[in-house]
Amino acid sequence: MSYDDNNIFAKILRGEIPCKKIYEDDFVLSFYDINPQKKIHALVIPKGKYVDLDDFSQKASSEEMVGLLKGINTVAKKLGISVDVGKGYRALVNINEDGGQEVPHLHFHLFGGEKVGKMVSWILKLKEIF
Numbered sequence: 001m002s003y004d005d006n007n008i009f010a011k012i013l014r015g016e017i018p019c020k021k022i023y024e025d026d027f028v029l030s031f032y033d034i035n036p037q038k039k040i041h042a043l044v045i046p047k048g049k050y051v052d053l054d055d056f057s058q059k060a061s062s063e064e065m066v067g068l069l070k071g072i073n074t075v076a077k078k079l080g081i082s083v084d085v086g087k088g089y090r091a092l093v094n095i096n097e098d099g100g101q102e103v104p105h106l107h108f109h110l111f112g113g114e115k116v117g118k119m120v121s122w123i124l125k126l127k128e129i130f
């Protein structure tokens with residue numbers, strides 16, 4: 001899939017749509033998700049035009065890759081959910097349609113501020129049983 005310059009995160013990066021910014025540097029922009037699924041729900045996106053994680057893995061420079069990972073750590077620290085303060089969080093990336101991705105600009109979801117639980121909930125397990 002080629003990159004769509006009109007996707008919502010491209011517009012946020014260009015400042016055409018507002019966001020609740022958490023952090024920004026040369027490589028990443030981080031802001032709160034508009035529809036939080038946990039007490040803290042942040043998004044971290046690379047500044048480069050990458051559709052998804054596969055696209056990023058294949059085309060991004062080593063500098064951009066390091067920048068994105070370091071950016072995630074910096075955001076976790078800023079939010080007070082990093083391991084060095086005894087907390088933790090879930091980092092999640094949806095990839096393409098089968099992976100549940102809606103916005104076609106690579107983004108990491110960071111969920112935290114509470115115990116986020118197992119990925120497979122007990123309700124899903126019950127559904128498997130019955």
Ligand code: 5GP
Nearest residue numbers: 008019031032033034035094100101102103
């Ligand atoms: P995906 O399903 O693509 O992994 O996640 C897209 C995320 O972007 C969703 O969690 C959704 O709530 C969030 N989102 C969609 N539009 C906006 C927006 O305009 N601003 C912000 N901050 N988040 C958005």
